[in-house]
Structure formats: C-alpha cells, structure tokens
Amino acid sequence: MATSTVSPIIMRIMAASIKTSVKAASIIRDVLKTGDLGIVDKSNKNDTQIDPQTLADRSAQRCIIASLTKKFPSVKIIGEEGDSDLNVPSDWLVEDLDEAFLEQSCPSEWKDVKPEDFVIWVDPLDGTAEYTQGFVEHVTVLIGIAVKDAAVGGVIHQPFYKHPSGELGRTIWGLKGLGTGGFVPILPPTGQFIITTTRSHSNALHQQALNSFNATQTIKVGGAGFKVLQLLEGKAHAYVFATPGCKKWDTCAPEAVLEAQGGTLTDIDGNHYAYNASVEHINRKGVLATVGQDHAELVSKIPLEVRQAVGNK
Ligand SMILES: Nc1ncnc2c1ncn2[C@@H]1O[C@H](COP(=O)(O)O)[C@@H](O)[C@H]1OP(=O)(O)O
Ligand SMILES: [Mg+2]
Ligand SMILES: [Mg+2]
Ligand SMILES: [Mg+2]
Incomplete structure (x- = not known):
C-alpha cells in the first residue's frame, strides 16, 4: 500500500513493532507448549535472587531485533538479552506493517525525526520469573521508541490475554501526540487508593x-x-x-x-x-x-x- 512508503519513519517503526510483537508472542507461547524453557540464570555474584532468562526471551528478542533491523538498518536497537544472532528462521522475519495504524496521521512533532535520533528499547519478554512460575497473564512483550531522551511511543503485547472467543494475545500501543489503541482506557475508582x-x-x-x-x-x-x-x-x-x-x-x-x-x-x-x-x-x-x-x-x-x-x- 502506498501509505507504507510515504509515512514518516516513526509511524513505520510503530506499525512494524505492532506486527512484530504478535510474532514474538506466538514464539513465547510455542516455547511454553514444549515444556522445555531452557532457563539460564543471569544474576551476578552479589545478587540475592536469580535473574532468569529462557529460550522464549532469547528467541523473541531474535525475532524482534532481526525484523526491525532489516526494516530500519540505521536505527539503534537495544535489547535486554544483549547481542542476538540475527540469522533467524525466515518465518520469524516480520515484513508487514500494521496498515490500520498507518492510516492515522503522524503528530507534527515527530514528522521529521531523523533515524539517528531514535533508540528502540526491546524487552522481548517482561515478567520472565512469572512466565517460569505459571503466572503467564503477567507476561508482556515491550517495544519502546525513544526520540533523543524521551520515551514517545510504545507497544505492550500480552501473549496470554484471552479474548472471549478463546483467541490469545492483544496488542496495546501508544504514541505521544496521537493517543493509544488496543484497549479501553478506564480511570481507577475514586474514594480508594x-x-x-x-x-x-x-x-x-x-x-x-x-x-x-x-x-x-x-x-x-x-x-x-x-x-x-x-x-x-x-x-x-x-x-x-x-x-x-x-x-x-x-x-x-x-x-x-x-x-x-x-x-x-x-x-x-x-x-x-x-x-x-x-x-x-x-x-x-x-x-x-x-x-x-x-x-x-x-x-x-x-x-x-x-x-x-x-x-x-
Ligand atoms: N532485580 C532485578 N533483576 C532483574 N530484572 C528485574 C529486577 N527487578 C525488576 N526487573 C525487571 O523488571 C520487571 C518488573 O519487575 P517486578 O515484576 O519485580 O515489578 C521484571 O519482570 C524484570 O523484567 P524481566 O522479566 O523482563 O527480566
Ligand atoms: Mg530479564
Ligand atoms: Mg522486563
Ligand atoms: Mg525481559
């Protein structure tokens, strides 16, 4: 579609991140199904607790960084799991952009941001401890987009969110100046804290x-x-x-x-x-x-x- 080629880069990074988070989530669910999580402890000697990393963290990061690097080669991407092997199976390379997202207009403040002013912060699996302990609804895939110092855009995907149809996974996005999508915002109750x-x-x-x-x-x-x-x-x-x-x-x-x-x-x-x-x-x-x-x-x-x-x- 024509929109994909003319949209400002921030809109394309958001649209690619939305699609890529969905693939990362399916990898996270597939690893859990195998029952072999491949847990490694990343903690240092001084840490009081273990800091687990699983095959799902490693694989989801490879999927996300390989896909985004291919599309945005001059944008800096930093992932929790360090340097990843970007030689991934072809079905882990997400080429699509979310066309519905691209139909929105880019906030004027982000129209001319240069590729070198972005940093994409990737947490391929947030809530790893909970993932290994069976609290899977706490798990999210996080892709954050910073412009210079500021966090301006992001995707939060829940791989284990269950829709009434039984389908799993939901993608929530937000971009400052544009708004949010993928959920219904509700203010917390008054009279309580x-x-x-x-x-x-x-x-x-x-x-x-x-x-x-x-x-x-x-x-x-x-x-x-x-x-x-x-x-x-x-x-x-x-x-x-x-x-x-x-x-x-x-x-x-x-x-x-x-x-x-x-x-x-x-x-x-x-x-x-x-x-x-x-x-x-x-x-x-x-x-x-x-x-x-x-x-x-x-x-x-x-x-x-x-x-x-x-x-x-
Ligand atoms: N001491 C820590 N060591 C490693 N990661 C931490 C630590 N504290 C918090 N985190 C990261 O922040 C997330 C939120 O923390 P909490 O659930 O304790 O509020 C955790 O899921 C973990 O992310 P991750 O699961 O991606 O490693
Ligand atoms: Mg971690
Ligand atoms: Mg985290
Ligand atoms: Mg993580």
Missing part, C-alpha cells in the same frame, strides 16, 4: 515506601508492562517500585503508552528517565507511575530519607 507493585523484587526500603501511601489495597503482580496496564485499565492508581532493578527496556514502552493516555511514569523523585543510547541501563531510582493523580504530591508522600536511600547502596 490502590497500589500495584512487585511480587518478586521487594525489600525493607521498598516496603517502607509502600507504607507511606496508606493504600486501601496493594496488588502484587509481575512485570513493568503488566503493572502499567493495570493503571490504564483502572485497576490501580499508582505503580510503586522503590528499588533499583528494572531497566530502560522495562519502562520505555510502558512510559510512552501511559503518558500518551495522560498518565505519568518517573523515578521515585518524580524525574523522567532519559532513553538515549548512552544512558546506563538500570533505573537506579525505581519507578513511580500514576494515572489521574497529582503525581508530585504522591512523590512527596515518600519520606525523603527513603527516596535518598533508594539506589545508593
């Missing part, structure tokens, strides 16, 4: 930060993508992660989608992370994400000594 937070990476300092909010309910789920979806679908008011551990590929796509829908995702001091290619990968100062709230007021609820201690070990 529900926090969504980690189920696998808590510690004493994190618990202290959680306590400062006096939440009416705290939901513990896996993955940065899944927690942001809970905000977008009105199941929680804030996502609190007051510990280092998650990385730029965990937050780039969720931040862009959430902010395209009017929410906010920052570190626990209320500052946005930078997503250019030279930043350190770790999000040292944790994550605070909110929707329909006074974000700065929520930052100020976390005691200063707690905020200063996070990431300073």
Whole structure:
C-alpha cells in the first residue's frame, strides 16, 4: 500500500513493532507448549535472587531485533538479552506493517525525526520469573521508541490475554501526540487508593515506601508492562517500585503508552528517565507511575530519607 512508503519513519517503526510483537508472542507461547524453557540464570555474584532468562526471551528478542533491523538498518536497537544472532528462521522475519495504524496521521512533532535520533528499547519478554512460575497473564512483550531522551511511543503485547472467543494475545500501543489503541482506557475508582507493585523484587526500603501511601489495597503482580496496564485499565492508581532493578527496556514502552493516555511514569523523585543510547541501563531510582493523580504530591508522600536511600547502596 502506498501509505507504507510515504509515512514518516516513526509511524513505520510503530506499525512494524505492532506486527512484530504478535510474532514474538506466538514464539513465547510455542516455547511454553514444549515444556522445555531452557532457563539460564543471569544474576551476578552479589545478587540475592536469580535473574532468569529462557529460550522464549532469547528467541523473541531474535525475532524482534532481526525484523526491525532489516526494516530500519540505521536505527539503534537495544535489547535486554544483549547481542542476538540475527540469522533467524525466515518465518520469524516480520515484513508487514500494521496498515490500520498507518492510516492515522503522524503528530507534527515527530514528522521529521531523523533515524539517528531514535533508540528502540526491546524487552522481548517482561515478567520472565512469572512466565517460569505459571503466572503467564503477567507476561508482556515491550517495544519502546525513544526520540533523543524521551520515551514517545510504545507497544505492550500480552501473549496470554484471552479474548472471549478463546483467541490469545492483544496488542496495546501508544504514541505521544496521537493517543493509544488496543484497549479501553478506564480511570481507577475514586474514594480508594490502590497500589500495584512487585511480587518478586521487594525489600525493607521498598516496603517502607509502600507504607507511606496508606493504600486501601496493594496488588502484587509481575512485570513493568503488566503493572502499567493495570493503571490504564483502572485497576490501580499508582505503580510503586522503590528499588533499583528494572531497566530502560522495562519502562520505555510502558512510559510512552501511559503518558500518551495522560498518565505519568518517573523515578521515585518524580524525574523522567532519559532513553538515549548512552544512558546506563538500570533505573537506579525505581519507578513511580500514576494515572489521574497529582503525581508530585504522591512523590512527596515518600519520606525523603527513603527516596535518598533508594539506589545508593
Ligand atoms: N532485580 C532485578 N533483576 C532483574 N530484572 C528485574 C529486577 N527487578 C525488576 N526487573 C525487571 O523488571 C520487571 C518488573 O519487575 P517486578 O515484576 O519485580 O515489578 C521484571 O519482570 C524484570 O523484567 P524481566 O522479566 O523482563 O527480566
Ligand atoms: Mg530479564
Ligand atoms: Mg522486563
Ligand atoms: Mg525481559
């Protein structure tokens, strides 16, 4: 279709990411079906917990990076699983662009962004621990698009989301200046304050930060993508992660989608992370994400000594 060749590059990267996330999700489901996850522990000596990587993480990343590199050879792509073998089976190379996405008009601020100003942050499988433990609904595929320092676009795909028809998989996208798609946004209930937070990476300092909010309910789920979806679908008011551990590929796509829908995702001091290619990968100062709230007021609820201690070990 003519639109594919004339659309600005950001629209084509989004449209390719939407299609590629669907293929990555089918690879993730196929690996689970075989029952042989090929788990490797990536943790360092000083880590207190294992940091699992599975065949699904490795294969989904190869599919995503091979497909996007072929289409956008001069765009920098950084994936969680490091250097990947891009010599992939031909059916893992996704050539299609999502034509329905391309029919929308590109926000004027992104029309002339040059290929070298983009970084694509890929988390091929967010929620790996949950994937290995059978909490598969927490798993997402995350493809985040940064322009210079800012997270501006993203795709969050849920491989195990079950439609009423029984079909699996759903793709949610967001682009600042354009909006979001693939889900029905719902604001969280008034008169309550529900926090969504980690189920696998808590510690004493994190618990202290959680306590400062006096939440009416705290939901513990896996993955940065899944927690942001809970905000977008009105199941929680804030996502609190007051510990280092998650990385730029965990937050780039969720931040862009959430902010395209009017929410906010920052570190626990209320500052946005930078997503250019030279930043350190770790999000040292944790994550605070909110929707329909006074974000700065929520930052100020976390005691200063707690905020200063996070990431300073
Ligand atoms: N200490 C850590 N080490 C490695 N990855 C982490 C750590 N903390 C968080 N993450 C990543 O951030 C995601 C969200 O964390 P949590 O579920 O604890 O809130 C995790 O699923 C994991 O992403 P991934 O599964 O892609 O490795
Ligand atoms: Mg991981
Ligand atoms: Mg992740
Ligand atoms: Mg991952």
